[in-house]
Amino acid sequence: MATILVVDDELGIRALLSEILSDEGHTIEVAENAAQARAARERMRPDLVLLDIWMPDVDGVTLLKEWGGAGLLTMPVIMMSGHGTIDTAVEATKFGAIAFLEKPITLQKLLRAVEQALVKTSPPRPAPAMPGLPSYAARPEHASGLGNLSGLPSAPVQGINSQPSHLPSSGSSMGGAPASEQSFELDRPLREARDAFEKSYFEFHLAKENGSMTRVAEKTGLERTHLYRKLKQLGVDLSRNKRGTSG
Known part of the structure; x- marks a missing residue:
């Protein structure tokens, strides 16, 4: 499971995202502004950041640019906004964001975006081929000899x-x-x-x-x-x- 930093100035959004992602087994840290986000990023080195665009002190795009310019954008960032436009999403992507979620965020879109962001940044783990066995035996789901049992009646x-x-x-x-x-x-x-x-x-x-x-x-x-x-x-x-x- 991943360590995820949720940055949003709205308490309700932070609480909701924390509950959902914690329930999925992730470790969650929250920040309500850019200053807290900087400190949390330095302290915990998150695997993923969910970053709100509109915040009272420093907006999310500015913070994204700051991390990118300082070489600190070592983790995927998903931008969030309830007032975003296509131009905003394009700008965020240009400066390093991996995805853009429009509020209110549905459960399915949140989990799918998080899963895709973590998969894209995870190093591949190919299983070595076993000599004398068919090629399918080297696939991870066949490594145990049982394969994927979820589809069996x-x-x-x-x-x-x-x-x-x-x-x-x-x-x-x-x-x-x-x-x-x-x-x-x-x-x-x-x-x-x-x-x-x-x-x-x-x-x-x-x-x-x-x-x-x-x-x-x-x-x-x-x-x-x-x-x-x-x-x-x-x-x-x-x-x-x-x-x-x-x-």
Whole structure:
């Protein structure tokens, strides 16, 4: 995960971006003006900077020019503005910005821009080819011999009535991925069976996404606030799946 500096004079924007990006596993530092941004950049050497254009003391484009002129633009910078124009975006790009986000920033655009900026600046890590093996075996997703298991179908239901059924769970794992099946009795009231299934379903996705509420919300099609309420209602232990807590 990356270390990201968020520079914006609006407290609400800083808090929102920090929450979303922290939830994705990134380390976040915030600054509300150019002076704080300079100090934070020197102290933490961020992997990425999200920089607001319109700030009260020194605007973002001026700060971008300053970093570029001093040879300090060693990290990608994504510019943000609620009043930006095409000319502003072109100017920012000319002085070293890698992307431009217009406020209000949608969740999908933010995550996509951050991911693309980090991928572009990450050094490639090619896996060495293994002699005597087909060329596809050298690809990273085949290095373990298991490949990408995310597209495989889950185990089929083994019966109805009172027979155990295999349903998603976050229990034991194989190859680092959450288990895709769990046995539990169907011979119970409908509400209890439904709650048990939903709890297993959400625990599976939390484990699969390493506790990222943002990605679980996208995968399950639920709004984040509703998802939090649902998990609390089902008694799902969020701390167990949260990054950096217990794995």
